[in-house]
Amino acid sequence: DAGVTQSPTHLIKTRGQHVTLRCSPISGHKSVSWYQQVLGQGPQFIFQYYEKEERGRGNFPDRFSARQFPNYSSELNVNALLLGDSALYLCASIPTLQGSYGYTFGSGTRLTVV
Amino acid sequence: AQSVAQPEDQVNVAEGNPLTVKCTYSVSGNPYLFWYVQYPNRGLQFLLKYITGDNLVKGSYGFEAEFNKSQTSFHLKKPSALVSDSALYFCAVRQNRDDKIIFGKGTRLHILP
Numbered sequence: 001d002a003g004v005t006q007s008p009t010h011l012i013k014t015r016g017q018h019v020t021l022r023c024s025p026i027s028g029h030k031s032v033s034w035y036q037q038v039l040g041q042g043p044q045f046i047f048q049y050y051e052k053e054e055r056g057r058g059n060f061p062d063r064f065s066a067r068q069f070p071n072y073s074s075e076l077n078v079n080a081l082l083l084g085d086s087a088l089y090l091c092a093s094i095p096t097l098q099g100s101y102g103y104t105f106g107s108g109t110r111l112t113v114v
Numbered sequence: 115a116q117s118v119a120q121p122e123d124q125v126n127v128a129e130g131n132p133l134t135v136k137c138t139y140s141v142s143g144n145p146y147l148f149w150y151v152q153y154p155n156r157g158l159q160f161l162l163k164y165i166t167g168d169n170l171v172k173g174s175y176g177f178e179a180e181f182n183k184s185q186t187s188f189h190l191k192k193p194s195a196l197v198s199d200s201a202l203y204f205c206a207v208r209q210n211r212d213d214k215i216i217f218g219k220g221t222r223l224h225i226l227p
Contacts, residue, residue, distance in 0.1 A: 004157075033214065042204055042217040043158070056214045090157055102148050103215060105157040 002027070004093050004106035012112045013081050021076040021109045025093030031055075032074040033103060034066055035090040043090055049074055050097050078111075086113045116141040116209040120218035127195045128226050135190040135221045137205030146208040147188040148215065149179055151201050158204065164188060175199070195225045 005024045013019050025032050031050040035043035048056035049068035063079045072093075078085055088110050092103035117140045127133040139145055146165055150158040162173025169181045179190050188205060205218045 035217075042219040045214045045216065048214050058214070092158075102150075102160045102163050103158075104160065105150075107157040110155075 004091055004104055006089075006091050006106040006109050008109060009107065010110045010112075012114060015081055015083060015113055017081050019078050019081060019111060021078075021089050021091075021111070023074045023076070023091030023093075023106060025072050025074070025091075026104055029093035029095050029104075030072055031094045031097055032068055032072065033092045033094075034074070034076050035092065036060075037088040037090060037108070039087070046076070055097065081113045083113050086111060116145075116207055116213075116216050118205050118207045118216055118218040120203075120205055120221045122221050123219075124222045124224065126224045126226060129197055130194050133190075133192050133195045133199070133223065133225070135203050135205075135223060137188045137190065137218060138186050139188060139205070139207045140186065141207055141209040143209065145188075147179075147181065148206040148208070149173065149177070149188075149190050150204045150206060150217075152204065152220075153201050161190070161203075197225045197227050199223060200225045 007022045033048040034046040037043045045058035046060050047066040052068045066076045068074045088108045090105050090108045092105045094101040119138045148163045149161040152158050161177050162171050164171045164181045172178045177192050181188050202220050202222050204220045206215045208215045
């Protein structure tokens with residue numbers, strides 16, 4: 001079975017540009033969460049989606065947005081990129097919110113803003 | 115608000131010795147606690163979790179963690195360290211069953227041959 005897949009694996013963008021990151025959860029998993037991991041720090045929560053609805057949002061500016069599609073895949077969008085947005089963006093999935101599941105993470109998308 | 119603290123940025127242990135990576139948490143109510151490991155340029159891998167029951171939880175790769183409610187701690191342990199255990203370890207907590215997981219800042223574990 002495929003795990004959580006993220007694309008692209010690496011990305012270089014210029015300040016002010018827009019970026020879209022993609023995530024496919026494990027088959028059967030209905031919840032996706034996005035995290036930002038800046039070098040040397042722990043992952044910071046950005047969004048959680050369940051059944052295509054936003055169920056949680058972290059302390060990130062409105063430049064960050066996301067959505068979940070009917071097949072439970074998800075996109076994270078970041079507008080007006082700043083140098084500080086350079087980070088590893090991680091996607092995680094769980095089967096459902098009702099339970100004590102640990103997240104399964106993808107390998108991440110490394111975003112570099114220059 | 116829920117939070118988790120990892121007081122050590124780095125832990126050095128000789129191969130074959132026991133290791134402990136410390137974690138304390140703050141939540142209202144009963145916590146859901148997790149440990150993850152991250153190897154260079156990789157995502158996070160799940161090691162173990164505590165939800166309820168026995169205070170000593172066993173996980174992957176010979177790791178275990180001890181839940182201590184009175185000290186609000188969830189330290190990661192292994193009886194005999196391997197060089198291949200060298201990695202970045204994250205403690206995480208969830209306050210409610212359907213809430214987000216919050217991560218600590220991580221502890222880098224160096225196992226010295």
